[in-house]
Amino acid sequence: MAAFSRTAARGSAMASAEIARSASPRGELVLLRRSPDGALELRVNGVFVMDSSETTTERQLAARALASWTACRQRTQRNPLAPPGPAARVLVAGLGLGYTLQETLRHPVVTQVLVAEIEPELVGWHRAGLMDSDLADCLEDARVDVVVADVLDVVRRQAPASVDVLILDVDNGPVNLVYDANAAVYGSHFLRSCWAASSQCGVVAIWSADSSIALRDTMTGVYAHVAEVDIPVRLGRRQSTYTLLLGSRCTRQAPRLAAEVGDTVES
Secondary structure: OOOOOOOOOOOOOOEEEEEEEEEEOOEEEEEEEEEOOOOEEEEEOOEEEEEOOOOHHHHHHHHHHHHHHHHHHHHHOOOOOOOOOOOEEEEEEOOOOOHHHHHHHOOOOEEEEEEEEOOHHHHHHHHOOOOOHHHOOOOOOOOEEEEEOOHHHHHHOOOOOOEEEEEEOOOOOOOOOOOHHHHHHHOHHHHHHHHHHEEEEEEEEEEEOOOOHHHHHHHHOOOOEEEEEEEEEEEOOEEEEEEEEEEEOOOOOOOOOHHHOOOOOOO
């Protein structure tokens, strides 16, 4: 699922109405509707996970990854042997409140999306219509398939060169893990699995609450080009920054990966 704990509990001081609750091997999941702002909030073991009031970085994660892939594909289209037209195959992990998936589906180049979500109840809450109305149709989109499984296993099952964009938001990033087993997501072995599953222009995009030199170095050892993008966000009354890391397999991709994308994501 999406990161088990963002760095600020924005909803902790607000009254909330419980919408759903479920036990999981990774903790107790609770979906709340906050008042007075009306935002949806997801908690695990009583700890704030994410909410619907600040979704900029979740959306940027998808938008920047797809823009980077598209830029590489446009270059390869000059090759007469290249397949005609862009048709992106995307893997999204995890589902969270659904904003990364929603942003992915807004892009017309996307033809297939595989969502990997480890928490079955979270998928069930989406299908039951418990999320905000603008997210209701995401899982019903004909382009979307959902698998309830660990993303480590899902990626390793993909055929070589079968995925164009891999979007990973499964924990806080490598610095402050909530679920220790997720450390493998940021390691070289799994990133090499991502590389093997990626197409010629393949891109991996990773959400992190903090900048990580170690993760950037690990990605540099796997991908042809790596960029780190810092996104300012407003967390309650304070300003903070989240980090997106993008790795491109495209050998033609200029190392200005992040600079090719403007901040045009809808909120």
